[in-house]
Amino acid sequence: MTSLRTISFLTIGGLLSTDVFILLGFIPNSTPILNLSVALLVFLIFLGIIVKPFKKHSLIAFTFWLAIFSLLSSIIYQLSLSWEIVVSILSLAFLIYPFVFLLEELRELFNKLIDFLSKFFLKVKLLIINFFKTIFFFVKSHYKVFWFLFSASVSLFFGILLSELGPIHPPLLRGPIHPILLTLAIFGFMYLVIPAAKSIDPDVIFKRRIIRLSIGWGSVIGVLFVIIPIEGYIATIFISIAVVGTIILVYLGRKEEREKISIKWRFYTLLTLFLLLIIFGILLFLQLSTLNF
Structure with missing residues (x-):
């Protein structure tokens, strides 16, 4: 019902403005631009009753006052072509009224634009911060996986690099297995x-420490195998087992006294140590015997 009344009211305004345009055409010295x-x-004026530019500040109100100012400027310009200069000055004074409202609407529109941009940049800032926070917490939660993949990539890179440089620089590659050992x-x-x-x-803590110590020991042995001749592999393993085994036994004895770990670890360690020493001792003896012959 309200929309129908608005359309009817604007239709009356359109018909009335059309009649004004036609009637002004009969006045001498009038121009089509002035009449329009x-x-x-x-x-x-009819549209302003619907828009109500005095009650609210919006883009529509700003457009309304801009149109009023433009039309009055056109009317005053057309009148000034045939009227005296005094009339033009008075008309310009009258034109200041809608111009003031136009500036007010422009100020409100600018303030709304600033508010919109501030909210927009604040949202963008929050999105960026939340994005980096999400990445940070994701990496923090899965850093072990990322570091594992990074370690694998770096080790493969150096292994491939050594395999490529080996034929060019023979001291870097004493055997075909060296790139794998270095990796x-x-x-x-x-x-x-x-x-x-x-x-x-x-017990769990000690088990994990022994595993990490074994990984470190194996890595050191791998690097040594890249450097030393292949004939010294067995002797290197035998000596390293004796040294590392002694360190583990001393460390194990202190842990038994301080942290009361299970005695089974001493048994497993001694058994493993003796078996490895016997095996590599026999291999070393056979190697030395072969060299003597």
Whole structure:
């Protein structure tokens, strides 16, 4: 019902402005631009009753006052072509009234634009911050996986690099297995950077420390195998087992006294140590016997 009344009211305004345009055509010295400007001004008066530019500040109100100012400027210009200069000055003074409202609407429109841009940039800022926070917490939650993949990539890179440089620089590659040994050694060293999972069980803590120590020992052996001749592999392993085994036994004895870990670890460690020493001792003896013959 309200929309129908609005359309009817604007239709009356349109018909009335059309009549004004036709009637002004019979006045001497009138121009089509002047007649059209006056007719549109009449229609804008009807439109202003609907828009209510005095009660609210909006883009429609700003457009309304801009149209009023433009039409009055056109009317005054057309009148000044035939009227005296005094009339033009008075008309310009009258034109200041809608111009003031136009500036007011422009100020309100500018303030709304500033508010909109401020809210927009604030949303963009929050989106960027939340994006980086999400990435940070995701990496923090899965840093072990990322570091594992990074370690594997770096170790593979150096392994491939050594395999490519070996034929060019023979000292870098004493055997076809050296790139694999270097890859595993680098991966082992980088893997040790990842902190072990926390636990309050002394046996679990000791088990994880032994595993990490074994990985470090294996990485050192891998690097040594790249450097030393292949004839010294067995002797290197035998000596390293003796040294590392002694360190583990001393460390194990202190842990038994301080943290009350299970005695089974001493049994497993001694058994493994003796078996490895016997095996590599026999291999070393056979190697030395072969060299003597």
